[in-house]
Amino acid sequence: MTRVAIVGVGYTDFRSITPEVSWKEIMYKAASRAYDDAGINPRRDVKSFITCAEDYWEGFSIFDEFTPDQMGAVLRPMITTCGDGIHGLANAFMQIKTGLMDVVAVESHSKISDLITYRDVVLFAFDPVYNRPLGGHPYYVAGLEMRKYMEKTGTTEEDCAHVVVKNKKNAMKNPLAGHEGDLTVDQVMKSRYMFEPLKKLDIAPLSDGAIVLILASEEKAKELTDTPVWIKGVGWASDTPWLEQRDWSKAVYTELASKNAYKMAGISYPRKEIDFAEVDDKFSYKELQHVEACHLCPPGKAGRLVSEGYFERNGVLPVNVSGGSIGCGNLIEASGLQRTLEVVLQLKGEAGSRQLDGKTGLAASWRGVPTASGACIVLGV
Amino acid sequence: MTIFSRRLKETGKEMCFEAVRAALDEAGLELKDIDTVVCGTAPDAFDGIHMKGENLLDGCGGSKKTYMRVFTGGGTGVLAPIAGWWHVASGVSDVCLVVCEEKMSSCFPHPQSAFGHIWDPILDRPLRPNLVWIFAMEMNRYMHVHNISKEDIALVSVKNKKNALDHPSAQLAANITVDDVLNSEVMAWPVQRLDISPPSDGAAALILVAEDKVSSITDNPVWVEGVGWCIDSTMWTNRDLYFPQYVAKAAKMAYRMAGIHNPFKEIDVAEPYDPFDYKELHHMEGLLLCKKGEAARLTREGVTERDGDLPTCPSGGLLGVGNPIAATMGIKAGEIYWQLAGKAGKRQVPDARTGVCQAWGDLMQYGSVMVMRS
Numbered sequence: 001m002t003r004v005a006i007v008g009v010g011y012t013d014f015r016s017i018t019p020e021v022s023w024k025e026i027m028y029k030a031a032s033r034a035y036d037d038a039g040i041n042p043r044r045d046v047k048s049f050i051t052c053a054e055d056y057w058e059g060f061s062i063f064d065e066f067t068p069d070q071m072g073a074v075l076r077p078m079i080t081t082c083g084d085g086i087h088g089l090a091n092a093f094m095q096i097k098t099g100l101m102d103v104v105a106v107e108s109h110s111k112i113s114d115l116i117t118y119r120d121v122v123l124f125a126f127d128p129v130y131n132r133p134l135g136g137h138p139y140y141v142a143g144l145e146m147r148k149y150m151e152k153t154g155t156t157e158e159d160c161a162h163v164v165v166k167n168k169k170n171a172m173k174n175p176l177a178g179h180e181g182d183l184t185v186d187q188v189m190k191s192r193y194m195f196e197p198l199k200k201l202d203i204a205p206l207s208d209g210a211i212v213l214i215l216a217s218e219e220k221a222k223e224l225t226d227t228p229v230w231i232k233g234v235g236w237a238s239d240t241p242w243l244e245q246r247d248w249s250k251a252v253y254t255e256l257a258s259k260n261a262y263k264m265a266g267i268s269y270p271r272k273e274i275d276f277a278e279v280d281d282k283f284s285y286k287e288l289q290h291v292e293a294c295h296l297c298p299p300g301k302a303g304r305l306v307s308e309g310y311f312e313r314n315g316v317l318p319v320n321v322s323g324g325s326i327g328c329g330n331l332i333e334a335s336g337l338q339r340t341l342e343v344v345l346q347l348k349g350e351a352g353s354r355q356l357d358g359k360t361g362l363a364a365s366w367r368g369v370p371t372a373s374g375a376c377i378v379l380g381v
Numbered sequence: 382m383t384i385f386s387r388r389l390k391e392t393g394k395e396m397c398f399e400a401v402r403a404a405l406d407e408a409g410l411e412l413k414d415i416d417t418v419v420c421g422t423a424p425d426a427f428d429g430i431h432m433k434g435e436n437l438l439d440g441c442g443g444s445k446k447t448y449m450r451v452f453t454g455g456g457t458g459v460l461a462p463i464a465g466w467w468h469v470a471s472g473v474s475d476v477c478l479v480v481c482e483e484k485m486s487s488c489f490p491h492p493q494s495a496f497g498h499i500w501d502p503i504l505d506r507p508l509r510p511n512l513v514w515i516f517a518m519e520m521n522r523y524m525h526v527h528n529i530s531k532e533d534i535a536l537v538s539v540k541n542k543k544n545a546l547d548h549p550s551a552q553l554a555a556n557i558t559v560d561d562v563l564n565s566e567v568m569a570w571p572v573q574r575l576d577i578s579p580p581s582d583g584a585a586a587l588i589l590v591a592e593d594k595v596s597s598i599t600d601n602p603v604w605v606e607g608v609g610w611c612i613d614s615t616m617w618t619n620r621d622l623y624f625p626q627y628v629a630k631a632a633k634m635a636y637r638m639a640g641i642h643n644p645f646k647e648i649d650v651a652e653p654y655d656p657f658d659y660k661e662l663h664h665m666e667g668l669l670l671c672k673k674g675e676a677a678r679l680t681r682e683g684v685t686e687r688d689g690d691l692p693t694c695p696s697g698g699l700l701g702v703g704n705p706i707a708a709t710m711g712i713k714a715g716e717i718y719w720q721l722a723g724k725a726g727k728r729q730v731p732d733a734r735t736g737v738c739q740a741w742g743d744l745m746q747y748g749s750v751m752v753m754r755s
Contacts, residue, residue, distance in 0.1 A: 252445065
């Protein structure tokens with residue numbers, strides 16, 4: 001079966017508010033840049049289009065209706081997948097593997113600044129009978145989970161603060177990022193408790209942005225580019241939807257997803273074989289949970305290691321060099337594509353002043369409170 | 382599949398469970414044999430649950446599994462099994478469970494209120510449009526271009542509701558006459574009450590298995606031979622509504638893959654999407670099962686009856702069995718499976734080897750088509 005490569009990327013920068021453009025316009029901008037980058041004409045060369053979106057984020061009942069025109073997908077095969085950007089990449093990967101498609105475009109965007117009732121919408125994702133009536137801001141779930149994680153692993157609030165400091169500092173070298181900063185652990189520790197022990201700076205601020213990646217079969221990739229980035233493995237998984245049944249101390253969905261992705265990629269010892277990683281950090285402690293779930297360090301040790309500088313840009317295993325969601329902003333369903341984008345730029349040597357060495361990178365995503373669903377993708381050159 | 386009706390006592394995930402259990406029992410499998418799960422479900426606004434796929438996932442058997450949701454409005458009913466196909470055909474999965482669910486009854490006062498939010502917020506929504514209105518426009522255009530009478534279109538409703546008498550899940554099976562349709566309440570001319578399928582709750586599930594694993598599960602598999610899907614522009618006002626070009630494109634894609642050159646001759650049984658009676662005719666033409674404008678004649682001549690040359694909607698379709706948007710997989714892909722496997726019971730059409738099913742959705746812009754052979 002053919003291998004699958006990423007042959008083009010297009011993106012907007014990531015900003016807290018973007019009142020000057022509509023979601024259609026940011027999709028168009030990212031898509032046309034991606035087509036230019038890959039050197040293709042969407043009306044002729046792209047065989048299938050995929051967008052990753054949820055109705056409630058977009059404020060439509062059937063958002064799929066509004067996707068084709070700005071992507072150049074009119075009268076072409078196109079689907080919406082209700083998942084993170086990496087779920088979309090997984091569908092594109094499979095479509096190419098079947099041999100039916102040779103070039104597929106995957107789009108995901110966030111125009112979350114249009115949503116004035118974010119809290120209520122997230123609450124609508126809670127079980128309508130058992131959980132939603134409890135009300136409150138839904139991030140209390142993250143506060144409880146952070147408490148459980150710290151208690152189980154001995155991780156401290158300072159360790160989590162190190163994640164914030166690292167990611168905001170990394171973001172200073174990323175021209176796309178909207179929430180960079182030069183902070184100290186002390187400053188993070190002094191930020192206000194929102195959902196104790198979760199502090200204001202532990203929470204990734206919401207952002208707008210759009211990203212499009214172009215995937216191609218081996219034959220087509222070699223025709224289109226000299227620097228294809230190969231998809232070595234992809235995995236996606238969900239834990240139980242019930243808050244009451246989960247193991248709150250670890251990210252079971254990422255364990256399952258990364259296991260599948262590593263199996264496909266033939267990776268047996270990720271700590272040695274992965275050169276750098278971009279993992280979801282919608283909350284600071286989540287980065288630690290996800291790093292452990294991806295087996296990039298021994299279970300329960302991520303907190304101590306981040307404090308020791310292990311995951312810094314010049315550390316042993318750089319994590320979230322892009323700045324992550326904490327530094328770039330939480331792009332909702334586009335978060336996974338933002339991570340994948342960073343891995344692609346790094347592997348192609350186009351990451352500018354934050355360039356790393358390395359031949360194999362990992363991106364891992366999580367769909368946010370209250371879900372327990374995520375996806376992982378292993379890329380290499 | 383579950384019974385289609387107003388099911389106030391069950392949650393969406395309970396209906397999913399029921400459908401999954403039935404599919405596993407028919408295949409003689411257990412949940413542990415399933416390695417990937419695909420969920421198809423249409424607007425979240427019906428259930429009033431954000432990220433509905435996440436909510437349904439344990440009912441779908443997706444807990445601690447590889448789980449994916451796809452969503453293309455009404456087209457989901459056939460797109461979800463197509464997504465299941467690419468999970469298996471790509472080599473990623475050996476045994477893929479596809480589950481489709483819809484629970485429209487929890488939307489008060491009527492699911493139509495959720496359809497108030499499917500429109501362009503600037504160009505359409507201020508007019509406070511209603512789905513029945515735009516289908517009335519499409520029906521009018523179709524009748525006008527081909528000079529088709531209301532009587533001919535009503536025959537579809539009569540046929541499908543009669544076929545549904547043999548379907549154990551049916552919601553609106555009935556023996557009615559053309560006059561009953563023509564005398565029913567006018568919703569938006571030319572659409573009358575009996576031209577429309579009902580809102581329903583229900584779920585359906587099917588299991589797709591890789592070629593090299595089939596022999597240990599069944600001696601009587603039905604093969605997915607062709608898949609196609611296509612979306613047209615959001616701007617429905619810029620299209621000539623008399624012909625569903627997006628369905629034709631999807632059908633050509635599926636036929637090419639299945640090696641079908643003359644669909645009318647080579648297809649033995651068809652399940653086009655029939656939420657309105659004129660849509661069955663519209664989609665038969667879109668599926669290239671007849672020339673443009675000829676579907677009404679074929680219906681009048683009885684060609685589309687169960688004992689005709691081209692049995693169409695032998696299940697009873699959406700008009701007879703019900704229209705739980707995505708869960709119509711059970712009477713589209715599901716019915717073609719039962720027909721080709723010879724398991725359709727009283728609904729069985731003779732000598733069916735090749736079948737096609739199709740779903741239609743979004744703002745009159747989405748076609749998904751699957752061709753199967755036994």
